[in-house]
Amino acid sequence: MWSYLLRRLLLMVPTLFGVTLVSFAVMQMAPGDPLLLQSGGEGSLAQQGETREAYLVRRRDLKLDKPLFLNLRYFQDWTDQVAQAAWFLGVPREQLPEELVRLARASDAESRARLRFLRKLDIPQFDTRWQKFAGPEADRSDPQVRAGLAALARAVSNHVQVFCENLGDHGVPVAMQLLEQAKDSRQRLGLLRALRYMVVEPFQFTFSRPPRPEEAPRVEAVWRRWWELNRKRLGPLDPERKAVLQRQLQQLLQAPDDNTRFNLLEQEFLFDVSEMGFFVQRLVSEETSLEEKALCALILKLYVPRPLKLEVNEKSTPEEIQQVIENWRLHYQLYRQRYEPSLGRRLLYLFTDTQYAHMVYRLFTFDFGRSTLRTREPVSERIWNAFVVSAPLMALSQVLIYLISVPVGVICAVKHNTWVDRTLSLVLFVLYSIPAYVAGMLLLLFFCYGDYFKWFPTGGLHSDGAEQLGTLAYWADYAWHIVLPTLCLTLFSLAALAMYSRTSMLEVLGQDYIRTARAKGLSQRKVILKHALRNALIPIITLFSNTIPAVLGGSVLIEYLFNIPGMGRLTFESIENKDYPTLMALVYINAIVVMVSILLSDILYVLVDPRISFQSRSQAA
């Protein structure tokens, strides 16, 4: 038995692998960028009330910026492309159209390389637009051509930005290197802009909650740098005030919870920016506890929202630019490990730093992340909430199905070819032919909305204000709500099982041992219940493997009609909202459950029927 089980479990591995592959393929089939789609069609992000930064963070969260199956990016040389991108970013926006025209008319090697880079950006209809608006034949006096050129320039700068964003970490070392060698300010400007696009959150200014010790060096470094830059301006602090600050900090630390702490911070203790030096000193000092450090960082961030400057524009002075470059150097130093992985790591990333690998990792660890809806609820929480709603309903209806259909099948078989059998078979057949959702609508029509029989509620699981009812009344209300959905889920699915048990029973009743039992003089009751039914139940048990998935998966249409927030409804809603993480989790969980229940029913089969051994089954398989 154990070897059979082991074999089956091993066979599950390739199947599981296939399941992840199919789910991945399904998700890839969806057109476009899920995040953009989810927030209402492709358009500029500004319209969607979401910052580009938040969008990028979410995109990286879902690993959508990674290649599908094979990550060669760590082995590619990006120098050329980053330099090109930086060149385009270094051109002031209003001069870009002019530069494009110049580029189109020049024929030196450098310009050709620039054009090649532009072509690779996948700008829609690039070649025709390029010919028409920037090419030598373009008539610059025509306003339409000028408008087209402006649009093209906009598209170029947008696509260069997207290029940098997609390149992400891979471009940073190259950009830093180029920055060290850069000669003119325009090149520097371009590189700094490119860096800004590549790195979403360059610095960590505060600790995560709860604080982790490994974060300390990075946070400290940032604030130390800020203090260095601003020390002269802010001046020293007198010792008296220092003592006050020390006391207040202790008071804050001892605050019982976050709310009181924030109240104190916002209303009681008002600091001045010039006093921040004290907190920096506390933060970087070695004897400070982690809690205190976290608090200091929080206060610092509260009073200095933007400590380190990372953006530059054409109006920046050389000193400013120098400062920003220094800031980026600091960033590069702090995160060097991330940017220059060892060869072994790069080889590992070849297969593991891909969309597919990340998805498999998430699925195998059952860490499904957060929904892409605005609420950003954790997926597992959503699924659990839905499961709790639909599971009792589905379980109840599955139990009812078995309780009704097996006796009906047995009665049909025992009374084979009598009017009982014919009538029951006909009824079963009719039930079999009515789709559950059609029945659901008709039931809703007659018993909820009808003029005569307003017997049942029109949807949902509880009446309004059901929470205030007593326990008994609450459950009575619940029962009243689930009558119709359960009826739909039960009546119109039991026919298949009933017919199946009828056939199975008929087969058993034709066996010799039944004749023997009858010949022995056993009563009809005993023959049917003890000899026939137990054998007839064996094949019915295999159908058990359909039950668990049904309980888990809920019923999309019935839950839709009756407005029940269960698994089926969740499925429907996540498809409608293109909520990938939720959907992926649903697909995966469903598949796993089906797989496991097939295995379970196979095992049950052997346990129930002594004639079948695991040996014979593994030979058959």
Add this chain to the structure above:
Amino acid sequence: MSNPRDTYWSIVWRQFRKNRAAYWAMWALWPLFLVSIFAPVLASDRPFVYYDHGQWLFPWFRDLFHTEEPSDFFYNMALVVFLPWAGAAWWLNRRWRRQGMNRPRRLLRILGLYAALTFAAVVLFAWTPLRPANLYFERQFVSEEFRDPQRWGVYAPIPFGPITIDDKSFYRPPMYKKPPTEWTRANDYFPHLLGTDGGGRDVLVRLIYGTRLATTVGFVAVGLYLTIGVVVGALAGYFGGKVDMLISRLIEVMLVFPAFFLILTLVGFLGQSIYIIMVVIGITGWPTIARLIRGEVLKQRNMEYVLAALSQGAGHTRVLFRHVLPNALSPALVAAPFGIASAIIVEAGLSLLGFGVRPPAPSWGALLREAHGNYEYWWLIVFPSLAVFFTVTLFNLVGNGLRDAMDPRLRR
């Protein structure tokens, strides 16, 4: 008792006829097809003949060649070739009977001829300049000044179109007829037998045209997955070894996904079109068929006739498709009517959820969708429900009969 000269199919046919319900259900399916084909003859708001100040126009006929839904075009072509085919069939039938051809064969040939003619018409009129120009695209014949004695038309028995919106009769109950003071169209004299929907469209007409959609989805989707399933299953069963292992794994993986869930997801992602629905049902349905066929082919391939054919020098392709498959096909054929029934259920369900064909295409499920949330319009629920129920029942009955007829254990 069976005659030794009987072919397998004549035995099956005799068994099938013994099952009266199935037999009658099979006959009852013909009206379904006829309604699908003749939908424009039964219901259309385009006049057959239109008299306009001394001019005779034939808008109905031209309209046959210009439809919004591809399935409509296909059925219209079937309608166009119907009369020529009927004539040819009568003549050929007489001729072949004189030559002594037996009945099933004649029937098969004549039906094949119809399919070929329809297909030819589709190709001819869809992609060549022979297609009559869409001259009256802009004109709404019913709403042209219908009291003008110099303008009149001859209309179909039910003079309403499936997608023409009438903004004066939203959600009217069955047998509703506009009061004469509101008459602005030539067809306003006629009652809406089964009421109207949210666009003022006649429910009966939409049901009639919905038959086309339902049958198309059923037949094409099932045809698709039968083909895939049979080929894949036969390859796995016949060649065994690594091919079998690979295909079996694939089947297992596909079977692990709940079908409706997968269909819903794919259709939700790929978009709403009748093609996509058919293809998606097709690609999710094949594993069951493939598994059945694989088992059957495995059984057949160790039989002596296979060895005999191979030893005579027949290639694997020939042996598989000419000798083995015809003997292994019956489980797939039994699954077909049930598959059609469930495809129709799935299509209507998708439309009910809003993932079906794009409105205003007339689908039974789309009517149900309109009624969900507006339960006072009972006619939008009851009639489409009946349509789905009867169609599904007919296909299930035929499937039942076929299964019993093909099952040798039940043969008497």
